[in-house]
Structures are given as structure tokens and as C-alpha cells.
Amino acid sequence: MNGVEMKKLIIFFLAILTITTLAQTNSKKLTLEDIWGSQKFFGQSLRMVKWLDGGNNFSYLETDFQKRSINIVIYDIKNKTKSVLLSSDELKLVDSDSKFMIMNYEFSPDENYILFTGLLPARSIKSGGNIYLYNLKTKEFFQVETGEAVMNVKFSPDSKKLGYVKNDNLFVYDISTRTERQLTFDGNGVIINGHFDWVYEEEFSIIDGWRFSPDGKQIAFWQLDQSPVPEIEIQQFDSLYFNSIKMRYPKAGARNSIVKIGVVDIENGKINWMNIGNEIDIYIPRIYWTTRENELAIVRLNRLQNKLELLLADTKTGNSKVIYTDTDSCWVDVELMDVYFFKDKKHFLISSEKNGYKHFYLYDYSGKLIRQITNGQWEVDRLIDVDEKQNVLYFTSGLGNPLVRNLYLIKLDGKGLKRLTPFEGTSSINSSPNLKYFIVTNSSVKSVTRTFLIDNSGKILDTLIKNENLEKTLSEYNLSTPEFLTITTSDGVVLNAMMIKPANFDPQKKYPVLFYNYSGPGSQIVRDVWGGPQYLWHQMLAQEGYIIFMIDNRGTGGRGKSFKNIVYKNLGHWEINDLVEAAKYLMTLPYVDAERIGIWGWSYGGYISALTILEGNEYFKCAVSVAPVTHWKFYDTIYTERYMSTPQLNPEGYETSAVTNKADKLKGKLLLIHGTADDNVHFQNTVVLVDELIKANKQFQVMFYPGKDHGISGGKTRLQLFTLITNFIKENL
Numbered sequence: 001m002n003g004v005e006m007k008k009l010i011i012f013f014l015a016i017l018t019i020t021t022l023a024q025t026n027s028k029k030l031t032l033e034d035i036w037g038s039q040k041f042f043g044q045s046l047r048m049v050k051w052l053d054g055g056n057n058f059s060y061l062e063t064d065f066q067k068r069s070i071n072i073v074i075y076d077i078k079n080k081t082k083s084v085l086l087s088s089d090e091l092k093l094v095d096s097d098s099k100f101m102i103m104n105y106e107f108s109p110d111e112n113y114i115l116f117t118g119l120l121p122a123r124s125i126k127s128g129g130n131i132y133l134y135n136l137k138t139k140e141f142f143q144v145e146t147g148e149a150v151m152n153v154k155f156s157p158d159s160k161k162l163g164y165v166k167n168d169n170l171f172v173y174d175i176s177t178r179t180e181r182q183l184t185f186d187g188n189g190v191i192i193n194g195h196f197d198w199v200y201e202e203e204f205s206i207i208d209g210w211r212f213s214p215d216g217k218q219i220a221f222w223q224l225d226q227s228p229v230p231e232i233e234i235q236q237f238d239s240l241y242f243n244s245i246k247m248r249y250p251k252a253g254a255r256n257s258i259v260k261i262g263v264v265d266i267e268n269g270k271i272n273w274m275n276i277g278n279e280i281d282i283y284i285p286r287i288y289w290t291t292r293e294n295e296l297a298i299v300r301l302n303r304l305q306n307k308l309e310l311l312l313a314d315t316k317t318g319n320s321k322v323i324y325t326d327t328d329s330c331w332v333d334v335e336l337m338d339v340y341f342f343k344d345k346k347h348f349l350i351s352s353e354k355n356g357y358k359h360f361y362l363y364d365y366s367g368k369l370i371r372q373i374t375n376g377q378w379e380v381d382r383l384i385d386v387d388e389k390q391n392v393l394y395f396t397s398g399l400g401n402p403l404v405r406n407l408y409l410i411k412l413d414g415k416g417l418k419r420l421t422p423f424e425g426t427s428s429i430n431s432s433p434n435l436k437y438f439i440v441t442n443s444s445v446k447s448v449t450r451t452f453l454i455d456n457s458g459k460i461l462d463t464l465i466k467n468e469n470l471e472k473t474l475s476e477y478n479l480s481t482p483e484f485l486t487i488t489t490s491d492g493v494v495l496n497a498m499m500i501k502p503a504n505f506d507p508q509k510k511y512p513v514l515f516y517n518y519s520g521p522g523s524q525i526v527r528d529v530w531g532g533p534q535y536l537w538h539q540m541l542a543q544e545g546y547i548i549f550m551i552d553n554r555g556t557g558g559r560g561k562s563f564k565n566i567v568y569k570n571l572g573h574w575e576i577n578d579l580v581e582a583a584k585y586l587m588t589l590p591y592v593d594a595e596r597i598g599i600w601g602w603s604y605g606g607y608i609s610a611l612t613i614l615e616g617n618e619y620f621k622c623a624v625s626v627a628p629v630t631h632w633k634f635y636d637t638i639y640t641e642r643y644m645s646t647p648q649l650n651p652e653g654y655e656t657s658a659v660t661n662k663a664d665k666l667k668g669k670l671l672l673i674h675g676t677a678d679d680n681v682h683f684q685n686t687v688v689l690v691d692e693l694i695k696a697n698k699q700f701q702v703m704f705y706p707g708k709d710h711g712i713s714g715g716k717t718r719l720q721l722f723t724l725i726t727n728f729i730k731e732n733l
């Protein structure tokens with residue numbers, strides 16, 4: 001063998017070794033313990049960002065694992081440097097105190113104080129518990145003596161006071177004198193001021209029920225009288241003589257809390273009640289201080305949620321007038337609405353779906369339409385902010401591609417539309433007050449979450465979070481790249497879908513298919529975004545030889561109002577129709593085992609999963625239904641009536657859509673799962689369905705989680721839960 005041949009042989013063996021090494025580095029299999037019982041796949045994030053110095057710097061929380069402390073870190077944008085402003089080690093009332101845990105913090109507007117609070121259970125950040133102040137000039141740290149735990153804490157605009165809710169009443173605290181003053185006196189557990197009942201908080205996504213006026217002299221607040229709302233009891237099993245927790249929960253067709261909007265003068269304590277009309281069976285889902293003195297904007301929504309009005313109220317007299325009305329044949333979605341009041345005190349911007357897609361409109365204060373700013377057969381997602389000096393607004397959108405979200409700017413005259421984020425997938429935005437900078441959190445199905453700093457031209461200034469360790473860990477596993485596709489239904493509707501095939505996919509083999517669904521109105525699961533632990537669990541099943549399939553059926557979001565409206569008064573029908581259409585499509589593929597198609601989902605997805613195994617029993621072999629609604633009469637007023645009207649006006653729709661009325665159709669395998677302390681979708685839903693299945697002599701499996709709420713989590717609960725679901729799927733699909 002000559003030297004050239006020897007060299008070729010060495011190169012050949014090196015190539016084989018390289019290929020073998022590469023194959024070994026990404027050949028690991030995901031496990032339930034890795035996903036649900038460890039922190040192996042936890043990524044980093046920029047926690048609790050607060051903009052400072054008008055937007056030229058920002059702070060965030062960072063954990064020092066060596067010292068076991070949490071630091072408030074300042075990022076200097078100009079110099080791209082970071083420094084520790086304050087460590088939790090420095091926060092002690094007395095030297096003998098144990099380590100202080102920073103859970104939530106806020107700078108005063110003048111940036112002289114930092115407020116520290118606890119966090120209360122809620123859909124988003126809800127400050128509360130004990131509260132503390134740190135003086136950045138004197139380094140003094142002290143507890144604000146409130147006597148009892150408080151909630152919804154914030155600084156006044158002049159930084160001289162704190163405001164908060166205690167015992168259902170509003171209070172202000174003077175920082176210099178360290179004295180507290182009560183502003184409302186009728187809060188008593190039934191009447192509540194400055195915060196919300198369960199259904200407002202859950203379905204209108206609002207946590208904080210009061211607002212300082214821009215000059216800090218007044219506070220506008222919600223008052224809810226809960227006395228008409230029926231009480232329910234959530235059973236507890238943690239004592240010998242088990243007891244219950246009472247809560248007020250208005251089920252579809254029942255009476256809601258009576259809402260009022262008050263404005264209190266902080267100086268003299270006088271409360272003026274705003275005129276919101278004579279009809280009491282309404283909702284007030286939003287209020288805003290306008291840029292004009294003593295003026296409050298109030299959003300009024302009728303009980304059926306198909307008529308929205310914007311009122312302007314004089315806070316000194318309570319007098320109000322309607323300046324804007326939005327109506328829809330089905331529902332007006334207030335959760336999607338954006339409102340902005342211009343500093344010229346003459347104009348406001350509002351979003352609406354009135355032309356079939358969500359877009360921005362410019363009005364004057366008389367209610368006259370000036371112009372539609374964005375237009376086209378695509379939807380804006382969210383208003384980020386308006387730069388009045390440059391006459392542009394910033395917003396997120398997929399711009400016709402509902403799978404993604406990017407940051408855009410457009411001039412207020414509707415011209416100059418420009419995309420700013422240069423990333424694939426989905427970007428969420430945190431804008432600086434001066435609108436010079438944006439913190440962009442981006443991910444895709446191919447990329448874990450990363451965080452960038454960009455300027456208002458779209459230039460990337462820095463990569464703040466790379467998550468390199470998570471990417472390295474994931475590279476050791478044999479993951480499959482999800483495929484996006486569309487299917488066309490028999491009546492010609494194109495639906496977006498996503499498929500995860502086994503990484504070692506062989507088109508000559510046949511594979512079982514597990515559908516994952518949520519399916520609810522306005523939702524989307526077919527998105528180009530990193531999916532976290534659940535996505536990895538789907539990847540684990542794909543490694544086990546399952547195809548994972550998702551589809552956004554009619555009624556879901558991102559496709560315009562008519563695409564959503566089709567499900568009105570008829571929940572369940574089009575969702576099942578489209579899932580069956582998708583199953584029929586999959587059955588035509590040579591690599592799909594048509595006898596092994598299943599479905600799983602949680603909450604609304606649990607409802608649809610249970611309904612699918614009954615109505616689609618010819619196509620689906622098994623279903624896992626977690627925390628399902630089984631009859632819409634059991635769910636709350638705001639959500640249910642938005643899409644179904646009331647049981648009194650739509651009795652047939654309620655009965656037709658009920659899983660409990662179809663128990664005799666069960667042919668396949670069904671696993672029902674519910675937390676006994678679920679205060680959202682009550683355990684009652686599963687209990688009633690179980691009773692109907694027993695009456696129909698049907699065999700099924702059921703698992704309940706004592707004391708667990710709608711999220712069914714805590715300790716090893718998620719690990720046990722997904723082990724249960726995994727075993728069920730392996731045994732029955």
C-alpha cells in the first residue's frame with residue numbers, strides 16, 4: 001500500500017469516526033423524568049425588566065447561584081455593560097434577618113425608591129402581601145406598616161405616595177410621614193373596591209382595579225357588588241372533617257356582579273360616581289385616564305358582548321357621553337382591543353375587527369373617524385406604542401402569516417409599513433418609553449427562546465440571552481423538525497396544521513397519530529414558536545414512534561373575524577367537523593395507521609377531546625380529556641355567553657354542544673382527568689360526565705387530583721400526570 005492509498009484510508013476511517021460520533025451525540029432519548037421531573041430543559045430569561053432613565057437603561061433580576069441571592073442588575077445600553085445595583089443580601093431590617101427574597105419590584109417614577117412586594121396567585125403579575133421600600137439615596141430599607149396584607153400596590157406619579165387595596169378598600173400611604181389613609185369604606189367581602197371578582201379577572205384578563213390620575217390627585221377605581229352572584233363551594237379533603245372553600249362564580253345565564261366606576265379625590269376623600277348608564281346588567285372591562293384633565297375613558301360592554309361603547313366621563317361631575325361604538329353580529333372581543341390617547345388632547349387610536357380583520361383606526365374626541373391606519377386581509381396583533389413626534393406607531397403582526405409574529409412600524413397616515421424584527425418565528429416586544437429601543441424575545445419551532453436588544457431601525461444592538469447551554473443540551477437528543485402544512489376541507493376551507501414525525505421516520509412504515517388540540521375561539525396552537533416542556537413531551541412520543549398532529553380549526557384566531565364567528569352559538573360543531581376532516585386526510589397518507597388515531601387536550605381542548613371520541617368515534621380510537629367543560633351551563637357567564645349567548649336565548653345550542661348528552665356514543669378508550677379544587681372548570685364537569693357514562697354502561701378510565709386546581713401542578717404532580725397519560729397512549733394507541 002503506497003502513501004497515497006494509506007492517506008485515503010485514514011481519511012475514510014476518520015470520516016466514519018466523525019459520523020459515528022455525531023450520531024452518538026444526538027442519539028439520546030427524552031424521558032418523562034427529564035422533561036417533567038428535572039430542570040434539565042429550563043432556559044434563561046430576562047426577568048422583570050424595568051426601563052430606567054427614560055428608556056436609556058433597564059434593570060432586571062438575576063440569580064447569583066453561588067451566593068444564593070437575587071440581584072437587581074442595571075444594563076447600560078450605550079456602553080452595553082451591566083452592573084449590580086442591589087443584592088437581596090443587602091435587604092435586611094435587622095442583622096439577624098434571613099435572606100430577603102425578591103419576588104416583585106418596582107422603581108418609583110423619580111427612581112429614588114424601589115418597592116418590593118410579594119406575588120399573589122393570578123393570571124398575570126398581581127402584587128401583594130407584605131410591602132417594603134428601599135431608598136436608593138440613603139440605603140434605608142424598611143417595611144411599610146399596613147397592618148394586614150395588601151394587593152395591587154403602586155407608586156403615585158409624583159413618587160410621594162403608595163396606593164393599594166386592603167380588605168376590599170383603597171388606601172394611600174404617604175412615604176415621607178409613613179402614614180396611611182383610607183379612601184373607601186364600604187368594602188366588606190361582598191362589595192369590593194380596587195380589585196376584581198373571579199370572572200372579571202379570568203375572562204377580561206384584568207388584575208389591577210384602580211388607576212392614579214396622571215397628576216396623582218385622583219384615583220379611578222372599579223367597585224363590584226357581588227351580592228347577586230351565586231356562591232359555590234370547592235371541596236377540600238385535607239382534614240378529618242373535610243371542609244370547603246366558598247367562592248362567587250356566575251355560571252352561564254346567572255347574575256353577575258353589579259359594577260360601578262368611582263373617582264376619589266385623594267386630598268378631600270370625596271368620591272364621584274361616573275354615569276355609566278341605567279342598565280346594570282353590563283360589563284366595564286376597561287378604563288383609561290385620557291390626556292385631558294379630569295377625564296376618564298370608560299369601556300362599556302353589553303351583557304351579550306356584541307356592543308362595545310367608549311364613554312368619556314368628567315371625573316368632577318360624573319357626566320359622560322358615548323363617543324365611539326363597535327358592534328358585531330356575534331361578539332366584540334374586548335381582550336384584543338388596543339386604545340391610545342394622543343397628547344394633543346384631540347385624537348385617540350382604537351383597534352377594531354369591524355372590517356373583518358383587526359386593524360387600527362384614528363378618531364377625534366367627537367367620535368369622528370379620521371382614517372383607518374392599517375388595512376388588508378391580515379390582522380394586527382398588538383399595539384406596542386405610538387411615537388407622536390415621529391408620527392408612527394409600532395405593532396406586532398404576522399402580516400398575513402398567522403404562524404408568526406414580528407414587530408412593524410407604520411406612519412399614522414397609513415404609509416411606510418416596515419418590518420423591524422429580522423428573526424424567524426415569533427417575537428414578543430418590550431419597548432422603551434422613549435421608543436428608541438426594543439427588547440425582543442424570539443423563538444421558533446427550530447430555536448429555543450433568545451432575547452435581543454434592537455433599536456428603532458431594527459438594528460440588533462446586543463444579544464441579551466442566548467440560551468447556549470439549553471441548545472447544547474437539546475443537541476444531544478434526536479429531535480424531529482416539525483413540519484407546517486395546510487389541509488383543505490371538503491367544503492373548501494384551508495386549515496393550518498403542524499406535524500411532528502419520528503426522527504427516524506420511514507415512509508414505508510405505518511405510524512399511529514396523536515392529535516393535540518385546544519381549538520377554542522380565537523386561540524392558536526399551530527405557531528412557529530418554541531413550545532417548552534409540552535413540546536418536548538410531544539417530541540418524546542415521536543421518538544417512541546408516534547406522529548403528533550395539530551390543526552387550527554375554524555373558530556381559532558389569526559384568520560379574521562368570519563373565520564372565528566362561524567362557531568357562534570354552536571361550540572363544538574365546527575371544531576369536531578374539522579378534526580374529523582383532518583383525520584380523514586391523514587388516513588389517505590401511506591405512512592399513517594388509520595386504525596390508530598387518538599386525541600388529547602386540556603381545558604377547552606379537554607372538552608373537544610371528549611366530544612371527539614364520542615362524535616368522531618369512527619375515526620378516533622382513544623382520547624385523553626384533561627379538565628374538560630362537559631356542559632356549557634357549568635361554565636362562567638363572560639366566556640360562555642361571549643360565544644354561546646345565554647342558556648335562556650340559546651337552549652338548543654347548549655344541549656347540542658354538551659358532552660354529557662352524548663355519553664352513549666363512546667366506543668373507543670377514554671381517560672378523564674381533573675383536579676378536585678379546580679376553581680375555573682369545576683370538578684363537577686367530570687363528575688357529571690362520569691355519571692352519564694355509568695348510566696350508559698360505558699367503560700372508561702378516570703383520574704382525579706386532590707386539591708389541585710386547573711393547572712394540576714405542584715411537587716411531582718406533572719411528572720405523575722404525564723406518566724399516566726403516556727402509559728394510557730402506549731396501551732391504547
